[in-house]
Amino acid sequence: MEPIIQVKDVSFRYEGEDESAAPVLDHVSLEIEAGSFVVILGHNGSGKSTLAKHLNGILVPDEGEVLVDGMDTKDDDKLLDIRRTVGMVFQNPDNQMVASVVEDDVAFAPENLGVPPDEIRARVDEALKLVGMYEFRDRAPHLLSGGQKQRVAIAGVIAMQPRCIVLDEPTAMLDPGGRREVIETVTRLCRENGITVVLITHHMSEAVGADKVFVMSAGHVISEGTPEAVFSKVEALRKEGLTVPDTVALSWELRGAGLDVPLAALTPADCAAGIAKALQK
């Protein structure tokens, strides 16, 4: 598969930062394949949000380049095309809604793109149905739950018909119920609608279903691969201040105690099966 986003040797420093200190992004390279579900992990301040903002040209690299569907994010003429290709959902649902009615908010992006009114209507209805918020289209956003707000924000991005959605810790301010709603929604968008999803998160459990995981630390990508491969490096992750999924942690402890269980079991069912098998031996 061809990559939809290519980050090539990107370095970035915020303005006014100490020149001698290490840059926020330090020679980062990665590729995101079209249609895949990618998770980016990393502890606070590791540069995840900074990287995310490079993926649709909100920030542009000091060194290196970011290509979105072949377009360089430094190219000002392509900026709108880049932003409509890569949509972005942020952490705080309250601070990304512009309108006082759900459907007006979802219409915001296509309105900016100059889409004809009838087509906007169709896109808004479709987007709201995709995230399961169609019945709430007349409501005021501030009266919705956190998970619902975040789904509206996702619909607002889908209405642009992007090929890729980047979500920067979309579940950080949600309760477990809301977190599940959001993760289920984006997983469905990726698997059923073929939209590339880049999910930035703190929660290891959200990385379980990913095609590929990147782990960031201090502006570097320190590990990448399938979730199984990445999480098996338990010690390396713990050194970076990251926890591993509960199932992996359990398997790790059991292995330490001498039980031969597979480390890469990511769902409770797999983990239980592995333990049962090991005990039978």
Place this chain on the structure above:
Amino acid sequence: MLKDVTLGQYFPGTSFIHRLDPRTKLIATFVYIAALFVAKWYVSYAVVLALLIVCITVSGIKPSAFFRGLKPILFIIIFTAVINLFATKGGTVLWNWWKLTITSAGAQLAFLMVARIMLLITGTFLLTYTTTPMALTDGLELLLEPIKKLGAPVHEFSMMMSIALRFIPTLIEEADKIASAQKARGADFETGSLTERAKALLPLLVPLFVSAFRRADELAVAMEARCYHGGEGRTRMKKLTMCPADWATLIGSGVFLAGIIVLARYGL
């Protein structure tokens, strides 16, 4: 305390007034305000009041909502009444004590001024209660289209308004949260002199402002990410259209204003 603010609050509905084009409602409200300032005497006020009562009834919104909306400006109303009551001389003296005198002219003027303020506020509430903020700002933007050609930042202004209206409930909620947190630590917003209470508000306002700026920052980035690039080339999902009902309403408002002008000419 903060929950009382109903400014910019929309009551969903499908009444005749709800369905009118926001431009019609804006113009009609302007005409209504003009009529209030033209109105001279009891007859005119009675006509304005009658019209307002009819409109409120048609809108299907509970009158209590309007009274609640008046509460925050109670102070201004009382202040106006007192000033007019004591500062106006003329007619017969009704009451006198030391240097304070109430004359019949003063009583009348105070009464009419209070009536005018209440009618004014209630009338504009009718506009915001029956129109979504988005429709309101869209309507305003279209009405101001002519001065856009002269380079006035009409789109930016209407965007600002709609974002402000969108964030009022969010900021009120946040202010309430901060206030509860401060109260839990012993802050007292409800008693003491005016200056004491103002001082108590400071620890509430500072975090509120800090957070408002952070929100503005994040919102700007989110808007850019959704391809916002000013008003140029922008389309609207809900296109505004003037129906016969709108034209009828506009003609009706014109007739109403003319009527009030005539009444005023005769000093009624």
